[in-house]
Structure formats: structure tokens, C-alpha cells
Amino acid sequence: MRFLLNLIWLVFSGFWLFWSYIIFGAIACLFIVTIPAGVACFRIAFYVLWPFGRRVVPTPGAGVGSTLMNLVWFVVAGLPLAITHLVTALGLALTIIGIPLAIANIKLIPVTCFPFGKQIVSSDQGYHQVSAQYGR
Numbered sequence: 001m002r003f004l005l006n007l008i009w010l011v012f013s014g015f016w017l018f019w020s021y022i023i024f025g026a027i028a029c030l031f032i033v034t035i036p037a038g039v040a041c042f043r044i045a046f047y048v049l050w051p052f053g054r055r056v057v058p059t060p061g062a063g064v065g066s067t068l069m070n071l072v073w074f075v076v077a078g079l080p081l082a083i084t085h086l087v088t089a090l091g092l093a094l095t096i097i098g099i100p101l102a103i104a105n106i107k108l109i110p111v112t113c114f115p116f117g118k119q120i121v122s123s124d125q126g127y128h129q130v131s132a133q134y135g136r
Contacts, residue, residue: 002053009101013088014049017105020084021045024077037073040115047120048108055123062117069116078113085109 006014025041028034047054059066070078089105092098111118 005052005100006050008097009051009104010049012092012098013101013105014051016088017048017084018045020081021048024081028076034072034076036069036116037076040069040073041077043120044111044115047111051104051108053123054120056111056118056120059117059119066117070114073115074113078115081112082109085112 021041022045025038025045028038028041047056085105085108089102092102092105
């Protein structure tokens with residue numbers, strides 16, 4: 001089922017979002033201060049290309065540096081990419097088959113706005129990591 005969802009996602013929003021992230025990552029890499037934002041952009045680009053079967057979890061030990069980079073990120077790329085997700089979600093929501101994908105697009109907005117202090121893992125690994133962190 002994940003393969004089918006990823007394939008539909010790839011055709012209807014994956015390519016569009018992937019190239020949006022690549023473009024903003026390239027822009028961010030033009031300046032030395034924003035290179036970490038560019039690297040994060042490239043990392044998320046591959047996540048939005050094939051998202052089902054993976055999830056985003058908090059990185060243990062992320063601190064003040066992640067918070068500061070999230071502020072820089074939000075200005076450089078976070079807000080425009082969040083708007084890209086909203087536009088894509090609106091287009092997908094116009095069709096019945098696209099509604100679940102539109103919901104998935106909306107769920108990606110928090111990661112898009114504040115990616116530092118988070119990591120992308122497989123769904124199974126993410127569940128075990130969060131369970132171990134909270135003692136479940």
C-alpha cells in the first residue's frame with residue numbers, strides 16, 4: 001500500500017514539491033550563513049519525494065542552535081515552502097482521490113517551517129524511538 005500511495009504522491013505532488021525544495025536549497029547555499037538551511041532543504045526534498053513509510057521524529061539533544069537555525073530557515077525558505085504545500089493541498093483537495101494527499105501535505109507544514117531538531121526515519125524505527133523515549 002505504501003508503494004501505491006508513494007506513486008500517486010509522486011505524480012500529483014512529489015515532483016512539484018521536490019523541485020521547490022531543491023530551488024530553495026540552492027538559493028540558501030549561496031550564502032555561507034544559510035548553508036545548513038540549504039542542506040536541510042535537500043534532506044526534506046528527498047523526504048517529500050517519497051514520504052510514505054517514513055516519519056519525522058525529534059532529534060534527542062537538539063538545543064538552542066536548532067532553534068536559531070529554525071528562525072533563519074523560516075525566513076529563508078520555511079514560509080514560502082509552507083505556502084507551496086498549502087497551494088498543492090488545495091489543488092489536491094479538489095479531487096476525491098486527492099483528499100488524503102492534501103491532508104498529508106498539510107501534515108508536512110510543521111516540518112517545512114521548523115526542520116532543525118528533527119530527523120527523518122523509517123516508520124517502524126520512528127515508532128520504536130518515540131516509544132523508548134517516553135517509556136512505552
